Amino acid sequence: MRIDISLVGLIGFFAAAGFAQWGGNRSIGATSYSGDGAAMVRGQVSSDNALGGSLIVELVAPGHAGTIATPMEADGGFEFHGLAPGQYQLRLTGAAGAVVHEEPVVINGGYQNLSIQIPNLSRAALSTDATVSIRQLQHKVPAEAQKEFNKGKAASTKGQQSTALDHFQRAATIDPEFADAFNGMGVTYSARGELQQAADQFQKAIDLVPDHAWATANFSVVLYQLKLYHEASEMARRALKLNPNLAKIRYVLGLSLVNEGGDKTEALDNLQRAAPEIPRAHLLAARILEETDRREDAAKHLEEYLLVSPAHDVDRQNAEAWLKQLRR
Numbered sequence: 001m002r003i004d005i006s007l008v009g010l011i012g013f014f015a016a017a018g019f020a021q022w023g024g025n026r027s028i029g030a031t032s033y034s035g036d037g038a039a040m041v042r043g044q045v046s047s048d049n050a051l052g053g054s055l056i057v058e059l060v061a062p063g064h065a066g067t068i069a070t071p072m073e074a075d076g077g078f079e080f081h082g083l084a085p086g087q088y089q090l091r092l093t094g095a096a097g098a099v100v101h102e103e104p105v106v107i108n109g110g111y112q113n114l115s116i117q118i119p120n121l122s123r124a125a126l127s128t129d130a131t132v133s134i135r136q137l138q139h140k141v142p143a144e145a146q147k148e149f150n151k152g153k154a155a156s157t158k159g160q161q162s163t164a165l166d167h168f169q170r171a172a173t174i175d176p177e178f179a180d181a182f183n184g185m186g187v188t189y190s191a192r193g194e195l196q197q198a199a200d201q202f203q204k205a206i207d208l209v210p211d212h213a214w215a216t217a218n219f220s221v222v223l224y225q226l227k228l229y230h231e232a233s234e235m236a237r238r239a240l241k242l243n244p245n246l247a248k249i250r251y252v253l254g255l256s257l258v259n260e261g262g263d264k265t266e267a268l269d270n271l272q273r274a275a276p277e278i279p280r281a282h283l284l285a286a287r288i289l290e291e292t293d294r295r296e297d298a299a300k301h302l303e304e305y306l307l308v309s310p311a312h313d314v315d316r317q318n319a320e321a322w323l324k325q326l327r328r
Helices: 134-138 143-157 161-174 179-191 195-208 213-225 229-242 247-260 264-274 281-291 295-308 316-327
Strands: 039-047 056-060 068-071 077-083 086-093 099-107 110-118
Touching: 056 077, 068 077, 068 143, 086 110, 099 110, 143 161, 143 179, 161 179, 179 195, 179 213, 195 213, 213 229, 213 247, 229 247, 247 264, 247 281, 264 281, 281 295, 281 316, 295 316
Parallel strands: 039 110
Antiparallel strands: 039 077, 056 068, 056 086, 086 099
Protein backbone atom coordinates (compact mmCIF):
# COMPACT_ATOMS: atom_id res chain seq x y z
CA MET A 1 0.00 0.00 0.00
CA ARG A 2 1.43 3.40 -0.97
CA ILE A 3 0.24 6.83 0.08
CA ASP A 4 1.53 9.99 -1.56
CA ILE A 5 3.31 11.88 1.20
CA SER A 6 4.56 15.34 0.34
CA LEU A 7 5.62 18.55 1.99
CA VAL A 8 3.33 20.90 0.08
CA GLY A 9 1.18 22.97 2.39
CA LEU A 10 2.19 21.15 5.55
CA ILE A 11 5.20 23.24 6.39
CA GLY A 12 4.95 26.94 7.10
CA PHE A 13 7.63 29.59 7.08
CA PHE A 14 9.33 31.21 10.04
CA ALA A 15 10.17 34.86 10.08
CA ALA A 16 12.38 36.88 12.37
CA ALA A 17 11.86 37.39 16.07
CA GLY A 18 8.29 38.31 16.85
CA PHE A 19 6.99 37.54 13.36
CA ALA A 20 5.65 34.23 12.11
CA GLN A 21 4.18 33.66 8.69
CA TRP A 22 2.74 30.27 7.88
CA GLY A 23 2.40 30.06 4.12
CA GLY A 24 0.30 33.22 3.93
CA ASN A 25 -1.38 32.28 7.22
CA ARG A 26 -2.56 29.05 5.61
CA SER A 27 -1.47 25.50 5.09
CA ILE A 28 -3.15 22.29 4.01
CA GLY A 29 -4.97 20.96 7.03
CA ALA A 30 -5.61 24.42 8.43
CA THR A 31 -9.20 25.58 8.42
CA SER A 32 -8.71 29.16 7.28
CA TYR A 33 -10.94 29.77 4.30
CA SER A 34 -12.98 32.37 2.44
CA GLY A 35 -16.47 30.90 2.61
CA ASP A 36 -19.63 32.80 3.50
CA GLY A 37 -19.37 31.80 7.18
CA ALA A 38 -15.76 32.96 7.52
CA ALA A 39 -15.01 34.60 10.84
CA MET A 40 -12.89 37.55 11.82
CA VAL A 41 -11.53 37.14 15.32
CA ARG A 42 -10.06 39.83 17.53
CA GLY A 43 -8.37 38.65 20.68
CA GLN A 44 -6.70 39.96 23.79
CA VAL A 45 -4.16 38.15 25.96
CA SER A 46 -3.96 39.33 29.57
CA SER A 47 -1.50 38.28 32.24
CA ASP A 48 -0.62 39.18 35.81
CA ASN A 49 2.78 40.35 34.60
CA ALA A 50 3.74 42.56 31.67
CA LEU A 51 3.58 41.15 28.14
CA GLY A 52 6.79 42.80 27.05
CA GLY A 53 8.22 40.07 24.86
CA SER A 54 7.27 38.41 21.62
CA LEU A 55 4.63 35.68 21.46
CA ILE A 56 2.99 33.93 18.55
CA VAL A 57 -0.71 33.04 18.66
CA GLU A 58 -1.50 29.77 16.87
CA LEU A 59 -4.78 28.06 16.06
CA VAL A 60 -4.82 24.33 15.33
CA ALA A 61 -7.94 22.40 14.28
CA PRO A 62 -8.18 18.93 15.88
CA GLY A 63 -6.73 16.28 13.58
CA HIS A 64 -5.15 18.77 11.21
CA ALA A 65 -1.44 19.23 10.65
CA GLY A 66 -1.78 22.82 9.48
CA THR A 67 -1.29 25.78 11.81
CA ILE A 68 -2.70 29.29 11.45
CA ALA A 69 -0.48 31.80 13.22
CA THR A 70 -0.23 35.52 13.87
CA PRO A 71 2.12 37.62 16.02
CA MET A 72 0.75 38.99 19.27
CA GLU A 73 1.04 42.76 19.58
CA ALA A 74 2.92 44.36 22.48
CA ASP A 75 -0.38 45.12 24.25
CA GLY A 76 -1.53 41.48 23.97
CA GLY A 77 -3.87 42.00 21.01
CA PHE A 78 -4.11 39.73 17.96
CA GLU A 79 -6.34 39.17 14.91
CA PHE A 80 -7.28 36.32 12.59
CA HIS A 81 -9.19 36.71 9.33
CA GLY A 82 -11.09 34.18 7.21
CA LEU A 83 -11.45 31.43 9.80
CA ALA A 84 -13.76 28.49 9.26
CA PRO A 85 -16.19 28.11 12.20
CA GLY A 86 -15.40 25.23 14.50
CA GLN A 87 -13.33 24.11 17.46
CA TYR A 88 -9.63 24.98 17.65
CA GLN A 89 -6.76 24.60 20.06
CA LEU A 90 -5.27 28.01 20.75
CA ARG A 91 -1.57 28.03 21.63
CA LEU A 92 0.80 30.79 22.65
CA THR A 93 4.40 30.05 21.76
CA GLY A 94 7.44 31.92 22.97
CA ALA A 95 11.19 31.52 22.71
CA ALA A 96 12.37 28.64 20.51
CA GLY A 97 8.75 27.75 19.77
CA ALA A 98 8.04 26.66 23.35
CA VAL A 99 4.31 26.47 24.16
CA VAL A 100 3.62 28.75 27.13
CA HIS A 101 -0.18 28.45 27.17
CA GLU A 102 -2.81 26.28 25.48
CA GLU A 103 -6.60 26.14 25.65
CA PRO A 104 -9.56 25.09 23.45
CA VAL A 105 -11.63 27.81 21.77
CA VAL A 106 -14.76 27.73 19.60
CA ILE A 107 -14.92 30.03 16.58
CA ASN A 108 -18.33 31.12 15.30
CA GLY A 109 -19.07 32.89 12.02
CA GLY A 110 -18.92 36.66 11.65
CA TYR A 111 -17.04 38.85 14.09
CA GLN A 112 -15.90 37.47 17.40
CA ASN A 113 -13.83 38.56 20.38
CA LEU A 114 -11.62 36.23 22.40
CA SER A 115 -10.24 36.97 25.84
CA ILE A 116 -7.28 34.86 27.00
CA GLN A 117 -6.31 35.20 30.65
CA ILE A 118 -2.98 33.78 31.83
CA PRO A 119 -2.04 34.00 35.52
CA ASN A 120 1.73 34.28 34.99
CA LEU A 121 4.19 34.30 32.12
CA SER A 122 7.85 33.89 32.95
CA ARG A 123 10.60 36.07 31.54
CA ALA A 124 11.97 33.00 29.77
CA ALA A 125 8.66 32.46 27.99
CA LEU A 126 8.58 36.05 26.80
CA SER A 127 12.22 36.24 25.75
CA THR A 128 13.22 36.07 22.10
CA ASP A 129 16.90 35.45 22.86
CA ALA A 130 16.66 31.79 21.83
CA THR A 131 15.83 32.79 18.26
CA VAL A 132 18.10 35.83 17.86
CA SER A 133 21.82 35.37 17.28
CA ILE A 134 24.59 37.39 18.95
CA ARG A 135 25.41 38.95 15.60
CA GLN A 136 21.81 40.14 15.22
CA LEU A 137 21.84 41.60 18.72
CA GLN A 138 25.09 43.45 17.99
CA HIS A 139 23.83 44.93 14.73
CA LYS A 140 22.03 48.24 15.25
CA VAL A 141 19.18 48.58 12.78
CA PRO A 142 18.41 52.17 11.69
CA ALA A 143 15.03 53.35 12.94
CA GLU A 144 13.70 53.92 9.42
CA ALA A 145 14.66 50.39 8.33
CA GLN A 146 12.99 48.92 11.41
CA LYS A 147 9.87 50.96 10.68
CA GLU A 148 9.69 49.58 7.13
CA PHE A 149 10.29 46.04 8.43
CA ASN A 150 7.45 46.38 10.94
CA LYS A 151 5.14 47.59 8.18
CA GLY A 152 6.15 44.54 6.15
CA LYS A 153 5.30 42.25 9.05
CA ALA A 154 1.89 43.82 9.47
CA ALA A 155 1.09 43.58 5.75
CA SER A 156 2.27 39.96 5.52
CA THR A 157 0.13 38.96 8.50
CA LYS A 158 -2.88 40.36 6.62
CA GLY A 159 -1.96 38.42 3.48
CA GLN A 160 -0.93 41.59 1.60
CA GLN A 161 2.18 40.04 0.09
CA SER A 162 3.01 42.65 -2.55
CA THR A 163 2.82 45.43 0.02
CA ALA A 164 4.88 43.38 2.47
CA LEU A 165 7.56 42.77 -0.15
CA ASP A 166 7.81 46.49 -0.92
CA HIS A 167 8.38 47.30 2.76
CA PHE A 168 10.95 44.54 3.26
CA GLN A 169 12.82 45.69 0.15
CA ARG A 170 12.88 49.26 1.46
CA ALA A 171 14.16 48.04 4.82
CA ALA A 172 16.99 46.14 3.10
CA THR A 173 17.83 49.14 0.91
CA ILE A 174 18.12 51.37 3.98
CA ASP A 175 20.16 48.76 5.85
CA PRO A 176 21.88 46.25 3.53
CA GLU A 177 23.03 44.27 6.61
CA PHE A 178 19.50 43.81 7.98
CA ALA A 179 19.27 40.00 7.79
CA ASP A 180 15.68 39.90 9.06
CA ALA A 181 14.57 42.02 6.10
CA PHE A 182 16.01 39.49 3.65
CA ASN A 183 14.37 36.67 5.59
CA GLY A 184 11.10 38.59 5.40
CA MET A 185 11.49 38.90 1.63
CA GLY A 186 12.13 35.18 1.43
CA VAL A 187 8.99 34.42 3.42
CA THR A 188 6.97 36.70 1.16
CA TYR A 189 8.34 35.22 -2.07
CA SER A 190 7.59 31.76 -0.65
CA ALA A 191 3.99 32.72 0.02
CA ARG A 192 3.75 33.87 -3.62
CA GLY A 193 5.17 30.58 -4.88
CA GLU A 194 8.35 32.23 -6.20
CA LEU A 195 10.69 29.65 -4.73
CA GLN A 196 14.00 30.51 -6.41
CA GLN A 197 13.61 34.15 -5.42
CA ALA A 198 12.82 33.01 -1.88
CA ALA A 199 15.93 30.82 -1.81
CA ASP A 200 18.08 33.75 -2.93
CA GLN A 201 16.80 35.95 -0.11
CA PHE A 202 17.24 33.28 2.57
CA GLN A 203 20.81 32.77 1.34
CA LYS A 204 21.46 36.51 1.68
CA ALA A 205 20.15 36.46 5.24
CA ILE A 206 22.41 33.52 6.10
CA ASP A 207 25.40 35.17 4.44
CA LEU A 208 24.89 38.10 6.79
CA VAL A 209 24.06 36.01 9.88
CA PRO A 210 25.22 32.37 9.50
CA ASP A 211 23.35 31.32 12.64
CA HIS A 212 20.04 32.96 11.68
CA ALA A 213 17.66 30.33 13.07
CA TRP A 214 14.60 31.19 10.98
CA ALA A 215 16.40 31.82 7.69
CA THR A 216 18.11 28.42 7.86
CA ALA A 217 14.80 26.71 8.70
CA ASN A 218 13.04 28.49 5.85
CA PHE A 219 15.85 27.76 3.42
CA SER A 220 15.56 24.02 4.13
CA VAL A 221 11.85 24.12 3.27
CA VAL A 222 12.43 25.93 -0.02
CA LEU A 223 15.30 23.65 -0.98
CA TYR A 224 12.99 20.67 -0.48
CA GLN A 225 10.31 22.30 -2.60
CA LEU A 226 12.92 22.88 -5.30
CA LYS A 227 13.69 19.12 -5.11
CA LEU A 228 17.25 19.77 -3.97
CA TYR A 229 16.95 17.03 -1.37
CA HIS A 230 20.58 16.67 -0.34
CA GLU A 231 20.94 20.41 0.15
CA ALA A 232 17.63 20.47 2.04
CA SER A 233 18.88 17.74 4.38
CA GLU A 234 22.06 19.66 5.13
CA MET A 235 20.21 22.92 5.76
CA ALA A 236 17.59 21.19 7.95
CA ARG A 237 20.34 19.68 10.12
CA ARG A 238 21.89 23.13 10.43
CA ALA A 239 18.54 24.64 11.42
CA LEU A 240 17.95 21.95 14.04
CA LYS A 241 21.34 22.62 15.63
CA LEU A 242 20.22 26.22 16.09
CA ASN A 243 16.73 25.27 17.28
CA PRO A 244 16.11 21.56 18.06
CA ASN A 245 12.41 22.22 18.82
CA LEU A 246 11.28 22.72 15.20
CA ALA A 247 9.17 19.63 14.54
CA LYS A 248 8.31 20.87 11.05
CA ILE A 249 11.99 20.97 10.13
CA ARG A 250 12.44 17.44 11.47
CA TYR A 251 9.68 16.48 9.02
CA VAL A 252 11.53 18.27 6.22
CA LEU A 253 14.70 16.37 7.14
CA GLY A 254 12.88 13.03 7.17
CA LEU A 255 11.26 13.70 3.79
CA SER A 256 14.51 14.92 2.27
CA LEU A 257 16.46 11.86 3.43
CA VAL A 258 13.81 9.52 2.02
CA ASN A 259 13.78 11.30 -1.33
CA GLU A 260 17.58 11.37 -1.65
CA GLY A 261 17.93 7.73 -0.54
CA GLY A 262 19.73 8.78 2.62
CA ASP A 263 20.06 7.20 6.05
CA LYS A 264 16.74 5.55 6.91
CA THR A 265 17.58 5.41 10.60
CA GLU A 266 18.10 9.16 10.73
CA ALA A 267 14.96 9.72 8.67
CA LEU A 268 12.87 7.50 10.95
CA ASP A 269 14.18 9.18 14.10
CA ASN A 270 13.24 12.63 12.84
CA LEU A 271 9.83 11.53 11.57
CA GLN A 272 8.97 9.94 14.89
CA ARG A 273 9.96 13.12 16.70
CA ALA A 274 7.88 15.22 14.29
CA ALA A 275 4.77 12.99 14.41
CA PRO A 276 3.15 14.45 17.58
CA GLU A 277 2.86 17.79 15.79
CA ILE A 278 2.59 16.56 12.19
CA PRO A 279 0.42 13.40 12.06
CA ARG A 280 1.32 12.61 8.45
CA ALA A 281 4.86 11.90 9.63
CA HIS A 282 3.38 8.65 10.98
CA LEU A 283 2.63 7.57 7.39
CA LEU A 284 6.17 7.98 6.15
CA ALA A 285 7.53 6.37 9.32
CA ALA A 286 5.23 3.41 8.67
CA ARG A 287 6.53 3.14 5.10
CA ILE A 288 10.15 2.99 6.29
CA LEU A 289 9.31 0.42 8.97
CA GLU A 290 7.44 -1.80 6.52
CA GLU A 291 10.36 -1.67 4.08
CA THR A 292 12.70 -2.80 6.88
CA ASP A 293 10.33 -5.67 7.79
CA ARG A 294 9.11 -4.10 11.04
CA ARG A 295 5.44 -4.61 10.24
CA GLU A 296 4.13 -4.40 13.80
CA ASP A 297 5.88 -1.08 14.41
CA ALA A 298 4.55 0.18 11.07
CA ALA A 299 1.02 -0.82 12.11
CA LYS A 300 1.37 1.10 15.37
CA HIS A 301 2.26 4.27 13.47
CA LEU A 302 -0.79 3.84 11.24
CA GLU A 303 -2.96 3.43 14.32
CA GLU A 304 -1.53 6.64 15.76
CA TYR A 305 -2.25 8.43 12.49
CA LEU A 306 -5.84 7.17 12.37
CA LEU A 307 -6.45 8.34 15.93
CA VAL A 308 -5.83 11.97 15.01
CA SER A 309 -6.54 12.22 11.28
CA PRO A 310 -9.84 13.90 10.31
CA ALA A 311 -12.63 11.79 8.81
CA HIS A 312 -12.37 13.57 5.44
CA ASP A 313 -8.60 13.13 5.10
CA VAL A 314 -7.89 11.97 1.55
CA ASP A 315 -5.45 9.33 2.80
CA ARG A 316 -7.52 7.96 5.67
CA GLN A 317 -9.14 5.13 3.67
CA ASN A 318 -5.79 4.12 2.22
CA ALA A 319 -4.25 4.11 5.68
CA GLU A 320 -7.08 1.92 6.99
CA ALA A 321 -6.59 -0.55 4.13
CA TRP A 322 -2.84 -0.50 4.67
CA LEU A 323 -3.29 -1.27 8.37
CA LYS A 324 -5.56 -4.25 7.60
CA GLN A 325 -2.93 -5.55 5.18
CA LEU A 326 -0.21 -5.31 7.84
CA ARG A 327 -2.41 -7.04 10.43
CA ARG A 328 -3.06 -10.12 8.26
